[in-house]
Amino acid sequence: MNTDGKRIMLGHGSGGGLMHQLIRDVFFKIFDNPLLNSAGDAAVLPRRANMMAFTTDSFVVDPVFFPGGDIGKLAVCGTINDLVAAGANPFCLSAGFIIEEGFLVKDLETIVRSMATEAKNAGVFVAAGDTKVVERGKCDQLFINTSGIGYLADERTTWQQANPICPGDHIIITGSVGDHGMAVMAARNQPDNTTGFQSDCAPLSILFNELQDKSAGIKYMNDPTRGGLASSLCELTAKKEFGAAINEEAIPVKPNVKGLCDMLGFDPLYVANEGKMLIIAAYDKGHQLVGQLKQHPLGREACRIGTITRENPGMVLMRTKIGGTRIVNMLSGEQLPRIC
Amino acid sequence: MGRFDAYHSKVLCDHLCEQIHRLAKRPLRLMEVCGGHTMAIRKHGIPSLLPDIISLLSGPGCPVCVTSPSFIDQAIYLAGQSNMIICTYGDLLRVKGSNGSLEMARTEGKNVRVIFSALEALEMARREPEKMIIFLGIGFETTAPATAAVIIQAKKHAIRNFFVLSAHKLMAPAMEAIVSNDIPINGYICPGHVSAITGTSIYKKIVEDFRIGCVVSGFEPLDLLQTIFMLVRQAETDRPALDIQYSRVVKPWGNQKAIALMEEAFETVDDWWRGLGILNASGLKPKASYHEFDAAEVFQIPANNISDPEGCICGEILKGLQLPVDCRLFGKSCTPENPEGACMVSSEGSCQTYYHYEHRR
Incomplete structure (x- = not known):
């Protein structure tokens, strides 16, 4: 036709x-x-x-x-x-x-x-x-x-049932955060000049099909879409016996994403991703897993951003770039409507 | 981009923190009066880096937080009139009047639109001449010049369907009111953007008559730590002074063009502030020569006086007398999802900021 x-x-x-x-x-x-x-x-x-x-x-x-x-x-x-x-x-x-x-x-x-x-x-x-x-x-x-x-991928029903999360486990992100949300914002606000912005939208099954079985050490995964990485971490720790300690310096954020966030008053931690995964990995398998993820184009920038802690159960604490400490809470209200 | 990276230098921040720890000998209460500062301080975890004897307080610097609930009632009343469209900055949407918020009014089908600049409202008036466009003018000297500019434009182009309902306020009268009420403060972290417009003369009285240090600060972590360092040094040497830390943006004489716009379109009026009551010459309304654009003059709007929800201590918090956690509603019936008091509504309000970055649930 x-x-x-x-x-x-x-x-x-x-x-x-x-x-x-x-x-x-x-x-x-x-x-x-x-x-x-x-x-x-x-x-x-x-x-x-x-x-x-x-x-x-x-x-x-x-x-x-x-x-x-x-x-x-x-x-x-x-x-x-x-x-x-x-x-x-x-x-x-x-x-x-x-x-x-x-x-x-x-x-x-x-x-x-x-x-x-x-x-x-x-x-x-x-x-x-x-x-x-x-x-x-x-x-x-x-x-x-x-x-x-x-x-x-195997006989379990949930992640938790297969292998419970415990203090010391590694918190891993498969790449830079906020790319999708800011690409959409750029397209919405400056449609003629979106140079440099690129949504990370990608099917992550390609990255994980080989890593879904227990030997890879993955204990939990969550894709940080609306509400971003911060909300996924809050969801993970809510009402749990453990807390999460993350390091702002370690969290990858592209410079242009950070720049647009600063300009619009957004925190990249709360901006949507569509091709990233938050992973909790067994402490003895974390390093190896990051290495495996890095071998794939969709996981090239994978890195460890923090640790599961016994202290501060139910909470996410972040060490800021300047060395301060603050709590990371769930996003309240709508930061960016119609982002996905 | 990444132009702010230098202001996040850990080495320099460490150095300033060391100096502050070395200098601070006695308990000091420093107040910031800008929502942007409130947020930046908590977001970067600055309180955790300071000696325990230094308290950082949030003053009446978030425009949404100090706005009277009856202003919301007036806006909702206008939104319900046929052919009228209310244009507002997003922050104001969720503030409750005596009978709900603008957001609730919108869900009931009333005409409320969120805009990002005053100019957008004027454009809307041009585009939709059959509608009456009411712009809610809110904010301090940072947003008031933009409102003044569109009022002047509206007159110049004879746009007859554009009006402003003004709740614009001036920063200095509230800062003076706090110190003249004997509220103990040892230094003001002065607002960067307001000062970029006004210059620094508006703080002269606070420094000279009340002997309280005023330092105009930027918004990056290094800016704020340097400002705190300067205020601590002033307090410890008992030499209160008027200083500009944010010198890359703020000049002592301010922005003369913006000041001229405000002087052309606005006159000062006595105005109501949450926590502080009515302060002399602390609000702005369109001058008589621009009355045809003043919604309060043109339309008959029923007036009513209402108070904050029972138990809400927003007023005390805005004066620095109590902390958000001292409020019995905080985190219980008053949350960002369901705000009771105005300080929980705005993302720059002291309660919401506290809830977001420091509240341990």
Whole structure:
């Protein structure tokens, strides 16, 4: 179908001919895989011995295209990363599209294509989908929901059950923080000059598929999206018998991200990431794990940023760059609306 | 970027901390009166680096915190009128009036829009001539010149659907009120951005009449430590003085253009401050020659006097008499998610800053 200048019309969500044409010419053509192509009302999935992880996430990022990605790439990576954080190898996704009347078909194709590319990179199928169109002004351009299913790498059910966290364990981040949030902010505020800003949006299954079994020493993972690294750390320690001590100096922040944060009054610790993982690793395996992560492009800047402590249970304490100490608390309220 | 890295030098910070520890002999109470300072001090963990005998207090320098709840009521009243749009800086959204906040009014469908500059509101008035645009003018001498500039622009271009509801305040009257109330303070960490506009003459009375040191400070850790060092040295040698630490930005004569804009568009009025009550000539409202842009003059807005929630000690905290943790609402019924008092609303308010960086739950 020649899509130059063509726009989505209400009829594309009607269930009739236009919708079938869109599904055939865009979704089926681009996603192209046997699970989806069977075109039934539901995909039928294989059964496996290990437990299954299931997650869902909706994406409303504004703008839909930003340096380093678009809403489609984000929707695929976000759900894959949630599965990875649970210790699962992602298997398949569903994708639901809510499209505003008037959205360019060409842009939809670009977005669907980037979803297909990321899914393929991560070895994941888009197995089911849905399309709805709403009147102009009833949603903002395009919203996408993805749900995902993955299989755990071994016989455990949760991280904690496999290997409880204890004082001395290493706190590791797989790279610089705040890249995604500031790339979106740059695209929103200075769309003509986003030079240097790049979202870190990436499917982390590529990085972790080999590291999910117990021998790698990973005890817990959390992908620090909305609320950033600080909120993930607070979530980790809340109501626990242990605390976390981190070192501001060790936390990688790109200079331009720090600069834009300073200018807008944000703290990079609270800014969203879409291609980073917070890891707690057994103290005797931490160094080796950082070495393994560094070998992969997505983990090149991996480093240890702190230690699990017996002191200050339930809290995150940070040694600041100038040597002071302060508490890191959960983000309250909304720092950046519609960042993912 | 990374232009501030030099102001984070650990070696220099260590050196200043050493000097401060060596100099400080007696208990000192230093007050900062700028929300930006409140936040920077806690964010960098500066209190943990100082001798225990030095207390850092947060004064009435967060505009949201000192604003009267009846101002919020007035704004909500206007938001409910047909054809009116309220434009506000985001910080004000969650401050409660007697019956909810602007944020709540917005969820009820009232017209409240968040903007980042006064100019945006004027542009909106140009773009939507059929609507009446009310800009909530809030803040000290840092934001007042921008409001003055748009009022002048509105008059110049005869924009008839643009109005300002002003809660602008002046910094120095509150600082003077605190020391004249015999609240024990040994030095002021003076606001960097306010001083960039006003210059330093506004602190003269505090230094000369009340013999309290005033040092205008920058916002990076090294700035703040140097300012504290200067204030400690003044206090220990009993030589209170007016100094500028933030000399890369602040000049003694200030920003003459900005001062001229304020003088052109505004006149001073007696104004209400949380914790301090009504202070003479401490607020700004549009001059008579600009009355057609003053929402308070143009519209009939019902007035009511309301007080802070029962048990709230924001007023005492703003005077440096009590700490956020002394409040029985703090961290219980009053949290950043659900603020009762104004000091918990703003990200630069002393309660929220304390909650965020020092509260051990």
